[in-house]
Amino acid sequence: xxxxxxxxxxxxxxxxxxxxxxxxxxxxxxxxxxxxxxxxxxxxxxxxxxxxxxxxxxxxxxxxxxxxxxxxxxxxxxxxxxxxxxxxxxxxxxxxxxxxxxxxxxxxxxxxxxxxxxxxxxxxxxxxxxxxxxxxxxxxxxxxxxxxxxxxxxxxxxxxxxxxxxxxxxxxxxxxxxxxxxxxxxxxxxxxxxxxxxxxxxxxxxxxxxxxxxxxxxxxxxxxxxxxxxxxxxxxxxxxxxxxxxxxx
Numbered sequence: 001x002x003x004x005x006x007x008x009x010x011x012x013x014x015x016x017x018x019x020x021x022x023x024x025x026x027x028x029x030x031x032x033x034x035x036x037x038x039x040x041x042x043x044x045x046x047x048x049x050x051x052x053x054x055x056x057x058x059x060x061x062x063x064x065x066x067x068x069x070x071x072x073x074x075x076x077x078x079x080x081x082x083x084x085x086x087x088x089x090x091x092x093x094x095x096x097x098x099x100x101x102x103x104x105x106x107x108x109x110x111x112x113x114x115x116x117x118x119x120x121x122x123x124x125x126x127x128x129x130x131x132x133x134x135x136x137x138x139x140x141x142x143x144x145x146x147x148x149x150x151x152x153x154x155x156x157x158x159x160x161x162x163x164x165x166x167x168x169x170x171x172x173x174x175x176x177x178x179x180x181x182x183x184x185x186x187x188x189x190x191x192x193x194x195x196x197x198x199x200x201x202x203x204x205x206x207x208x209x210x211x212x213x214x215x216x217x218x219x220x221x222x223x224x225x226x227x228x229x230x231x232x233x234x235x236x237x238x239x240x241x242x243x244x245x246x247x248x249x
Contacts, residue, residue, distance in 0.1 A: 064179050065138060067104045070186040071243055072097040077190030078239060081197040082230060083223045100240060104247050111137035139171055142178040145247065150184075151177040189246070193239070197226050 062068060075093045079085075088096075102109075116134020119125040125133065143166055154177045155163055163169055169177075204225065205218040229235075 066101050068101040069182045073186035074189050081194040108137050108141045146178045147181045150180045
């Protein structure tokens with residue numbers, strides 16, 4: 001339903017953007033012209049159509065092409081390790097991950113604006129040129145985080161034989177490799193967070209077993225100790241700080 005909604009909305013935007021002289025069935029605004037340097041320049045109406053179509057992919061782009069995936073996976077594993085099923089709630093975790101993403105990705109977003117968006121708004125670049133220049137900072141960020149093995153795997157799957165360096169990989173190959181690397185890194189960090197809480201669960205379970213209190217759930221007893229440990233070591237600052245530093249160069 002959402003795809004149909006965006007398509008209808010894009011069509012309405014195109015209709016509203018048509019000039020008054022288009023009532024005879026001619027659509028002069030929907031044109032693609034060739035620039036002197038051999039590129040292509042799209043009309044305003046077609047740009048609106050492309051923009052509205054791109055907006056439908058914006059949530060997926062924010063989630064999968066930034067630091068969001070690693071952060072939300074780690075926070076979800078942390079909540080599971082502590083033993084809290086609904087605290088913090090999903091809304092709190094997603095909100096925390098989103099604002100952490102804005103914090104971490106701010107330098108990349110600034111470069112995208114300076115290299116692509118601002119020159120386009122100043123009419124110094126065409127849409128195609130702005131896209132090519134604007135994607136470079138995001139591509140550099142993904143290259144700094146992707147594992148060479150993951151990238152090579154997708155290069156082999158795609159059948160590219162002439163790629164001799166990670167920088168030469170097309171973005172269609174880089175994106176799935178980046179997502180795979182982010183998931184692997186997130187699970188590695190989550191494992192390191194899980195171990196201390198697992199030790200507490202094992203110790204509490206052993207003590208209860210030795211005392212003959214087998215009917216008492218170890219989770220009920222260990223939960224306060226895990227929360228106390230997490231608070232005493234200032235866990236939120238450590239986790240969020242570690243996540244932020246993990247995206248460093």
